[in-house]
Amino acid sequence: MTETVKALRIQLMKPSATFAVPWYSIGIAIAICTALFAVIGGEVSYSNRTTGALAAFYLSGVGVQPWLATQLFPFSTALSITRRAFVRATVLLVTAETVLAGLGLALLNKIEIGTHGWFVHMRLLNLPYVHQDDYFTQALVYGVPMMALTSVTALLGAIFRLFGQLGLWLFFMALGAVSATVAAVLVLTHSLGHIAHFFGRQPMLADFALYPMVLVVVCGTAWAALMLRSRV
Amino acid sequence: MSAVVVEDLTMRYRGHTALDGVGLTLEKDTIHGLLGRNGAGKTTLMRILTGQEFESSGRVEVFGQPPRENSAVLSRVCFIREAQRYPQNFKVREAFAAAAIACPGWDQAYADRLVKDFELPLKRQIKKLSRGQLSAVGIIIGLAARAPLTLFDEPYLGLDAVARHLFYDRLLEDFSEHPRTIVLSTHLIDEVADLVEHVVLIDHGKVLMDAEADELRGRAVSVSGPAEAVAAYVDGLPVLHRSELGGRVRVAVTRRPDGSGQTDPRAAGVSVESLSLQELIVLTTKQGDPK
Numbered sequence: 001m002t003e004t005v006k007a008l009r010i011q012l013m014k015p016s017a018t019f020a021v022p023w024y025s026i027g028i029a030i031a032i033c034t035a036l037f038a039v040i041g042g043e044v045s046y047s048n049r050t051t052g053a054l055a056a057f058y059l060s061g062v063g064v065q066p067w068l069a070t071q072l073f074p075f076s077t078a079l080s081i082t083r084r085a086f087v088r089a090t091v092l093l094v095t096a097e098t099v100l101a102g103l104g105l106a107l108l109n110k111i112e113i114g115t116h117g118w119f120v121h122m123r124l125l126n127l128p129y130v131h132q133d134d135y136f137t138q139a140l141v142y143g144v145p146m147m148a149l150t151s152v153t154a155l156l157g158a159i160f161r162l163f164g165q166l167g168l169w170l171f172f173m174a175l176g177a178v179s180a181t182v183a184a185v186l187v188l189t190h191s192l193g194h195i196a197h198f199f200g201r202q203p204m205l206a207d208f209a210l211y212p213m214v215l216v217v218v219c220g221t222a223w224a225a226l227m228l229r230s231r232v
Numbered sequence: 233m234s235a236v237v238v239e240d241l242t243m244r245y246r247g248h249t250a251l252d253g254v255g256l257t258l259e260k261d262t263i264h265g266l267l268g269r270n271g272a273g274k275t276t277l278m279r280i281l282t283g284q285e286f287e288s289s290g291r292v293e294v295f296g297q298p299p300r301e302n303s304a305v306l307s308r309v310c311f312i313r314e315a316q317r318y319p320q321n322f323k324v325r326e327a328f329a330a331a332a333i334a335c336p337g338w339d340q341a342y343a344d345r346l347v348k349d350f351e352l353p354l355k356r357q358i359k360k361l362s363r364g365q366l367s368a369v370g371i372i373i374g375l376a377a378r379a380p381l382t383l384f385d386e387p388y389l390g391l392d393a394v395a396r397h398l399f400y401d402r403l404l405e406d407f408s409e410h411p412r413t414i415v416l417s418t419h420l421i422d423e424v425a426d427l428v429e430h431v432v433l434i435d436h437g438k439v440l441m442d443a444e445a446d447e448l449r450g451r452a453v454s455v456s457g458p459a460e461a462v463a464a465y466v467d468g469l470p471v472l473h474r475s476e477l478g479g480r481v482r483v484a485v486t487r488r489p490d491g492s493g494q495t496d497p498r499a500a501g502v503s504v505e506s507l508s509l510q511e512l513i514v515l516t517t518k519q520g521d522p523k
Contacts, residue, residue, distance in 0.1 A: 003303045010330045017321060071319040075327075077284055078316055079334035080306035080379070232284035 007081045007089035011072060018064055019097065022146075025060035026108070029053035030124060037120035050123040057105070058146060061097075062153045065090075069157030069227070077232045087227050091220075094150050102143020106135055109142075130208060141208040148212035151219040158226040233296055235260045235381050235413040236281060241290035243276050243437075250276040252437040254290070258430070260380075261411040263403075265428030265445070267421055267513055273437040274417045275313070278383045281415075282311040294381060307336055310379035312370040314386035320359040324352055327369055328376075337378035342406070346372040349398055363390030371399050375406055383415040396420070400427055421510040425449075431509070435517050445509065452512045456482040457502035465500045472515040484515050 011018060033051050037044075068090060076086050109125040117123055125142075132138040160168050186192045199207065236258035243251040251273045258264050266274050279285035280292055283299040283306055292298060299305045318327055328347075332338040347354060350368040353361075361369070367389050374382050388396045404427060407414065418424050431448055433441035441448070452472060455462050459481045469485040476482075484507060497504040507515070 003307070006333050009333045013326050013330055014319070014321060067319070067321075071317065074317045075319055075330070076334070078311055078313065079331055079373075079377075080282070080309050080311070081334055082283070082301045082303050082306055084301055085303065229286075231286070232279070 003082060003085035004088040007076055007085040008092055010076055011089055011093050022057045022061045026057040029056045033122055033124055034118045034120055037122045046121055049121055053124050058149050065150055065154035066157035069161045074232050083228050087224050098143045098147040101146040102139035105142035106139040144209040144212045148215045151216045155219040155223045158223045162226055162230055237293045239291040242288050244288045249437050254439055256432055256439055256442055260413050262429050263414045263427055264430045265424055266415050266417040266432050268434040272434045274434055275385055278385055282309050308380040310374055310377040311383045312374040312387050314389055316370045318358045322358050323355055325354040331373045331377060335377035339376050339378055343372055343376035367391050378410055381413045385417045421513055425509040433513055440516055448512060452484060452486050452507040454482060454484050454505045454507055455502050461501040465502045472519055
């Protein structure tokens with residue numbers, strides 16, 4: 001455990017790189033959108049005052065895991081941190097990020113609701129298709145997709161670490177081929193409608209927490225397996 | 233107990249044999265020179281010793297245990313590589329802070345002193361450092377970590393002669409106060425000849441030489457003079473190299489360990505000079521080349 005804590009402390013040496021970027025992004029997004037809607041005033045109806053700026057929160061963090069895999073990992077191993085300790089520390093870091101993202105965004109959502117859309121009737125977090133009445137369920141809906149995106153980028157970072165650009169290219173080619181095959185089979189068997197119907201009937205919590213969690217498990221397991229056999 | 237024991241170590245990747253049945257022992261509290269040409273297998277050996285690479289076969293023990301994913305061993309090891317990668321957005325002081333977290337023997341006061349010696353800008357980002365300054369970061373981490381096994385793989389890329397000698401001075405100074413096992417891989421053999429106590433020469437993945445430096449220093453000589461006189465003088469001795477210019481011949485030979493059978497050079501009409509460690513290494517390596 002001591003080794004894991006050491007690895008985690010090294011990963012946390014640059015909180016601006018590991019933790020803070022999505023929060024800067026959402027802060028800036030709120031400020032810009034609030035200013036815009038304040039300037040626009042009441043010219044736009046409430047139904048048209050919904051923004052997609054929440055995506056900034058998720059997308060701005062995609063560089064963190066590749067940075068960990070390609071830069072911090074070789075440095076940590078030079079300092080004799082084991083691969084296992086590095087992997088455990090990263091799992092702890094991602095879990096903490098997810099909890100913070102979920103609870104933080106849910107809190108901002110409460111503020112948005114309480115201030116009638118940041119005083120300008122804007123919908124940035126309180127989006128109709130992710131709304132949950134319970135605070136912790138709302139935190140799950142915000143947090144788990146963050147974890148899923150992180151685990152996907154972590155896997156891509158690990159593939160790049162082990163196999164370089166060619167490996168990454170082959171991975172995308174293989175993924176594209178598999179996706180195209182699955183799509184073709186679904187179209188040919190007239191199953192596409194059934195699949196869409198199935199996901200459409202699922203509760204929101206399943207779409208935003210359960211299925212992303214499956215992605216977390218799949219990508220996270222593949223990432224850990226690659227990192228543990230990674231040469232430095 | 234030795235610091236490192238390697239037996240029949242082989243490392244193959246993609247059809248290439250980087251290490252081929254290597255066996256060696258590195259004693260504790262000694263400065264070992266790991267010498268050899270580019271691509272000889274030195275870095276691969278050090279990567280395996282520090283758990284960064286996985287051997288194909290053979291036995292590797294560091295402080296009596298396999299190093300692979302073994303935190304009990306690795307916490308006593310520090311490996312500074314030639315092209316050591318640092319997080320580009322780290323500042324120099326953050327790299328040292330990370331080393332202080334990871335290395336149980338880290339000496340901050342000593343690190344501060346080395347920072348002054350090498351005139352490193354602590355607040356500058358790693359990506360803005362020159363090649364020599366990057367090497368200085370590695371050297372400071374390697375020395376201030378005071379790891380019981382410290383490995384330097386060509387640590388002075390881009391450092392000028394003054395800075396390299398500063399490194400040698402500080403290494404020797406600190407080693408005398410805090411003895412530990414140091415493995416120094418280098419091409420600058422003449423510069424480290426007086427520093428290393430034990431020499432391992434690797435070429436084409438095999439150990440060509442494994443001996444105490446003192447023993448090697450007197451092992452080989454260059455005999456020059458008229459061809460017949462030289463031939464008579466070196467008769468029966470293993471010849472490392474022979475060159476001829478006009479009627480004069482220069483032959484590098486290995487002395488008999490006991491020094492027996494050697495006549496007075498002046499009486500034999502030849503002149504004899506000791507070979508430097510670098511000359512001995514070069515000639516031994518060349519001898520191993522396929523003809």
